Structure formats: C-alpha cells, structure tokens
Amino acid sequence: MIAPTAASTSLVTFDWLVLGPVVVPALGAVAVLVADVLAPRLVRVHATVGLLALAAGLALAMPGALRAGDAPLRTLCLPAPDGACLFEAGPLASALQLGAIGSALVVLLLSWPGTDPREHLRGGPAVLVSLVLAATAGAAGVAAAHDLGSWLVCLELATLPAIALVALRGDVHAGRGALALLTTSLVSFAMVVLGAALWLVSTGEAVFAPGAAADALAHPQRRVVLLLAALLLLAGLGFKLSLAPFHVWTPQAYAGSTEPVAAFLAATSKVAALAALLVLVKALVGAGAPVIVAFGLLAAVSMTLGNVLALVQDDPVRLLAWSTVAQAGWVVLPLSALDGRAAAASGGYLLAYVVATLVAFVVVHVVTSTPRLGGAVDHGRTLTAYTGLLRAHPLLGGALGLALLSLAGLPPGVIGLIAKVVALRPVVGQGQWVLAVVAVLNAVIGVAVYLRWFAVLLRDPQEGPAQPVLRTIPRPALAALVLAGLALVATSVMPQLLLGLLG
Template sequence: MVSLDWLVLAPVLAPAFGVLLVLLADALAPRARGLHLPIALVAVGAGLGALPYAATSAVPARSLCRPGPEARCFYETAPRGLALQFLVLAGALLVLLMLGPGTTHLDRTQRGGPAVTVALVLAATTGAAMVPATRDLPTWLIAIELATLPAIALVALSRGRGAESGALSLLMVSLFSFALLAVGVGLWTLATGDATFGVDSLRVAFADPDRHRVLLLAILFLIAGLGFKLSAVPFHLWTPQAFVVADEPISAFLATVSKAAALGAAIVMLSPLAALNASGDSGATSVRLVIGVLAIASMTLGNLIALRAQDPLRLLAWSTIAQAGWVLAPLAMLTPTAASASVAYLLAYAAGTLAVFAVAAAVHSGTEGYGERSLTAYAGLGRGNPVLAAILALGLLTLGGLPPAVLGVVAKVVALQPVVGAGQWWLVAAAILNIVLGIAVYLRWLLIVVRPAGDAVPQRLRLDPGLAVALALLGAGLIVLSFAPGLVIGLTR
C-alpha cells in the first residue's frame, strides 16, 4: 500500500483528466467543436492552481509513499520541480491560447480536428509535468516518452509542407533516444541494485570498481538519451527539421514544454551525483566534463548556424540548440545550486521564446511549412505594428541577454555563477564568446524589424482573440520580470 496526496498530484492529474474530458466531449457531442479548447484551458488552469499547495510546505511535497522501515516516496516535488511544473503548465496554457479559441486556426493548420490536437497537447503536458517529480526509474522513463510521443503526433498532423518528413525524423530520433534511455536504466539498475535514483545505492556502486564502470556507462547512455530531448549537440539534427514544418504554436511547445521535461529528467537523474559531488567523491568528475563539452558544442554550433538562417523558425530552432548549451553549462557543475540556476535560466528562456513564437504566429498566419517564412516579412513591423514589434524586441533581447530586457541579463549571470564558483574557466570563456555570438543572432532579426519596409504600406495584422491574449500576457510578463527578475530566481529556491 502507498499513501496518496491528491492535491500534490493535481498538477499531473488535472491535464490527464482534461484528456479524458476532451475525448468524452468529442464522442458525445461531435459537432460541439468549440468545447475542447475551453475544457483544456480549465484543466491546465486547475493544475496551475494546485501548485501553491505543494509550495507552501517547508519540505518537498511528497505522494505515493510506501510505509514501513524501507519507507520511500516515488513522487516528490522540490522547489526546482515545482518551478518546472509551473513552466510546463503555463507554457501549455499559452500554446493552447495561441491555437484558439474556436476552430478556425486549428482547422487551417492541423489535421484530425480540434479534439485530437487539444488531447495531444494535454497528454504531452501530463508527461512533462510528471517527469520532474518522479523518483523511480520505470515511471521516469514512461513519463519522458509520454511527454514526447504526443508531440511527434502534433508535428505529423500539421498541414504544412514537409510535416510528414519532419515528424518521421522526430520519431526516429525519439525511438533511438528511448533505446539509449532504456539501456541506461537497465545498466543503472544492474550497477546499483536499485530501481530508484537513490543516493545510498549510488555511493555503494561508485565504491566498487566493477560496478563503478557499469554505472559510468549507464550515466553516459542516459546523458546521450536526454541529449536528444534537450536538442544538445550532437543529438540536435531533428530540431530544425521539426520546427520549420510545424505550426508556430506546436514549435513553441517543442521549444519550451518539451525542454522543461528534458531538463526535469536530467535533474532527477543527476541529483544523486550532485549529492556525491557535495560529499567530496571524485567519481563524478568525468560526468562533469562530458556535460560541459556538450554545453560548449551546443552553444557554439547553434549560434553559428542561426547567424545564417533566413527562415525565422529555423533560426529559432538553432537558437533552441544554443540555449540548450546554456541550460547544460551550470548543470555540469553537479550541485543543487547549479541545478536551480539551470531551471531559472530555462524559465527566462521560455518566456522570451514563447513571446517570439507568438509574434511569429501573428506575422506568418496562413504561411505554414518549409520555405514559406522569411525574416524579410518583419521589415517595417515597428511602423505598422509597434506593439507586436515591442513584444518581439523584448523576447529577442531576453534571449540575447541585453537590456532593457533585464530578465535575460540576470539569467545569463545566474547561469554563469555556478561555473565561475567551480573555477571552470574554460567553460566560462566559451560562454562569454557565445554571448557575443548570441547578441549578433538576435540583433540581426531586430534590425530587420526596425528597418523601413520601403515603398510598401506596412500591413496591420488581425489577431485571433486567443493569440492576442497570449501576446498580452507574454508582453506584460516580460515587462514585469525585467523590473523584478528575482521573481523567476525565487521560484527555484
């Protein structure tokens, strides 16, 4: 028997229950196509509303606990986990707003009908919200795939040209990633004799030379599998292929909610290593080096190719790869403080990225698929649509870490603090170089926005109501967080 705290589980159960309600509504009232998005918004909102309950306790909120002398909880949300769940649910809410309300946008951009699209978004949200709270290996692996497989279906159902090939690429990568994770989980269990991410069993395995080698191999398999989910180099090639063929809200979901799930999985897996590292065990040194190298490669390659991209979604895809390096850089230090810095950086990145994707959805409405978008479409946006241009500028400056988007500046500082504190100057030098490259990437786009459109009259865009609400929330959020960036940092501690 295990004890259950339903309110602690609510951030996961609410979107899962939303899937059932959406499918039930579609079965009972197939013509009521406008019901699905409101049901999904209420379900995700209920999950967000339950988060403060778990955050009020001084100790991590726990559920699915086994009583007895070997008592252990299989669901636990520390502040970092709650911050990631907030990002997952808030990101899903904004994506749903970008998709609706109504069915006009969904019918134009997604096959299968609104019920299918909304149910897939909620299913992936359920998996992503579950990942950072799981503590046993089987559930951890299932939650990762639950966050991934519906997202593949969302790409496949896009009406854009090349959607099938993009979804196939994502599917093949996902299958390979799952194989790596499954092998890693098996080797971890073999080395530790434990089906959970326990510190004590890990310490015993590290102390035994034979088990130590098996455990290191398990960790490398797990890092490689999660590298695909994070879009880290050299596991990144699916990212531009999937982003450019999907609808902007779906690409935004892949860039934020899916990344939150991947980071949550990485933190759960690396937390026992962080505990060993804090106790002075040198066994985690090689793991730190591997993650650091992945971080540098992701930053550098992502920024260099983004500098040449002409399709805004391709640019954002390579930007996502570069930002994955920034998420990994502090995580490589293997300390609890470094993990919190990674989560704080991801929160800032997600806010800026969602704002940019929302503006892209407005600018490129009706032009979906490979080769149909261009940065030249943003020429004169500052004159014709100053509000949209301002939101886009705030998003790009946040990603580049430039004022007046103070949130982005603080996020870069927070990400570098653990690296500087650990004396990893080679990683600091690479990060500073990539700050310069990243500024060039985002300023190139911003200069096009403020550039006159020539003789053409700037077009005033008509926004769907849901997209307008999402843009208003994102714009207001970026302004508030630029004045009070500590709100983001405080969520992770």
C-alpha cells in the same frame, strides 16, 4: 510530512492534490476525447476544457513552488521503516511543472479553433488539444518522479504526443519533421531504457537515490557500470533537449510544424527533458570527472553550433530552432559543476528561455497567420516580413523586441542577462575557466544572432518590401501575447519572481 488530505494504506500513501498537476491534464485529455465523441461539432468546447484543465494544473502546482526547499510535497510514500517517496515536488520541480503547464496553455490559445485561415489539421482540434494535454501531463510527472518506472513512462508520455502534433498538419514538410522526430525519439528511448537498466544493475535500486548512487560510486566495478548508465541517460535526454550532436531533428521538426506546435516543442518539451535530466543529476552529485566533462563538452558544442548556424537563417522559425540548440547549451552549462547550485541555475535559465521564446513564437504566429487588409495571408517566414514591425504595430514589435533582447541577455531584457550570470556562477565557482571563456564568447555571438532580427524591427518600412497591414489580432492570440508578454515584463522588472521559485 503528508498533507491531511492524504489517504494511507498498508502499502503506500497517496495525496491526490500533490499528484494534481499530472492527473488533471491527463483527465482533461480523456474528457476532450469523450466530448469529441458526444459532440464532435462543438470544437470550441474541446479547447475550453483543455484551458480549464491547464488552469487547474497551474493552481495545483503553485503550492509546491511556494514551499521551502527542505519541505517538499511528497506522495506515493512507502510506510516506515523505509519511508521512501516516489513522487516529490519541491520548489524546482514545481517551478518546472508551472513552466510546462503555462507554456502549454499559451500553445492552446494560439491553436484556438477558427483563428488560423491555414488551419487544416488532421483529426480536428480535439486531437490537438488531447495530445497537448497528454504531453503536458507527462512533462509535469517526470519533474517529480523518482522511481525508474514512473520516470520512464512520464518521459515518453511527454515525447510521443509531440511526434503526432508535428504530423497533424498533414503535408510533406510535416511528414518529414515528424519522421525525423520519430527516428530520434526511438534512438533516444533505446538509450534511456538501456541506461535505466544499467542504473538498476549498478545501484540495486529502481529509484534515483543519491545514497544508492554514492554506494555504487564507492565500489570500483559498480562505479564503471553506473557511469556508463549516466552517460547513456545523458545521451538519450540530449536528443530531447536538442543538445548537439543530438540536435539534427530540431530545425526540420520546427519548420514542418505549425507555429503553435513549434512553440510547444521549444517550451513544454524542453521543460520535460530538463526535468528528467535534473532528477538524474541530483542523484549523481559527486560522480566526478566523466560526467562533468560530458556536460561541459555538450554545453560548449551546442551553444557554438547553434549560434553559428542561427546567424545565417532567414526563416524566423528555423532561427528559433537553432536558437533552441544554442540555448540548450546554456541550460546544461551549470550542470558541469555538479554541485548543489547547479540544478537551480539550470532550471532558472530554462524558464527564462521558455518565457522569451514563447513571446517570440506568439508574434511569429500572428505575423504568419493573421489575414491582412485585402484578404491576403502573408506567411511571414522570412525576416523581411518583420521590417518596421515596431513602428507599424508597436504591441507586436515591442513584444518581439523584448523577447529577442532577453534571449540575447541585453537590457531591458534583464531576466536573460541575470539567467546567464546565474548559469555561469557554478562553472566559475568550480574553476572551469576554459568552459567559462567559451560561454562568454558564445554570449557575444548570441547578441549578434538576436540583434540581426531586432534591427529588422527598427527599419523604416519603406526600406524593405511593402508589407500589407495586419487586420485585428484574433482574441485568443492576443490573450496568449498578453499572458506571455506580461510574464516576460514582470520577470525582467523583478527577476526574483522567477528565480525565487527555484529555492
């Protein structure tokens, strides 16, 4: 049903409130650039506009997340008799929109002008804010887009600004990270476009429609083309989701970025990638063995490779980068079942990962960038920089500890444990016991990955090198820590707050 605010024409029906989570961040990006032209010195005004745009986007995405799964918000609908809607925001799509916009808001708080002594970004704060808003608009759009054109445009809108964000720091490491991300993005785009073209050829429709896909699967020749399209689309999106073997750019791009940009890559960009993948998966229910095997292999290889390499990292940002690879395997694990519960399980796991990872990146940013007593800025890019953090700074140490336990799936990080159980349920339900055993073994390895860092937090500060005492945490970073930390605590105490959004 179209909301009363909709305005109908003979061709299509528009509802601007449904499009709000996409349109408002996009308009905010334009407003920031205009403000930069008119008042380039008022850098905090640019950041404020960005925060207001994201806050409005959150408010507009909430109604879709609270609706029943059989009554999603729809717009861009064709008139009868077709009645197809090209933009549909149900509970899962709206929850992913909330995840993308909320994580971008935390990133903007971490990037607040004047709070980082190392801040030497090319183009100034206005460029960073506009790029974050543009990419967030793409992430929110791809979650609900059902036609090939809008889906492709939103997907690339979520990707291309991220490349520029990595390069903004302007040094050699940033250049290498941006180049790695650019190269893989070009390959990914080529695969996705070719897959979309084959999808159009096999189904005869420029939409991700289960009915059209089912018809193509029933035809022997068209089935081969559709399965090839699905595998190409999966490979292209695997780059964006950091699935092995498409993950190579991830540690280099994370390490070359500032911590807020690395958090954006780990959170908002991953939400966009999974949102795009779920649009495809919903149309492929019943595709059979080739797609199921592809998802299973990607999940097993990603979680194994990511965990093993995360175990040997001493740089916390690189550890979180390899953690992303491992967690991406868990994200796609339930999709190997290709049943009705798989999409919600995958989305729930991703959102649990995003909340915990954002908290970890906030603490890493504070430890890395906050001036110490004596005026020094310790870059904190080794695990030893966190020795005794739980005793010296209970707020930072406690938040980081809860984030690590959530990623490991250990109490009191209950949301991480429940997310793993939910992700395993479709796999076990389909009798994929080998894949389930691989996942359980990787869960054990993952515990070792995160407890290795957690143990550093518990050490006596005198056991390691002397760490200068942090000065007062900047207010924007403190606000980011409080927002992300409260979300993590609330979802650990009441997991239904998160999992209940998924329908």
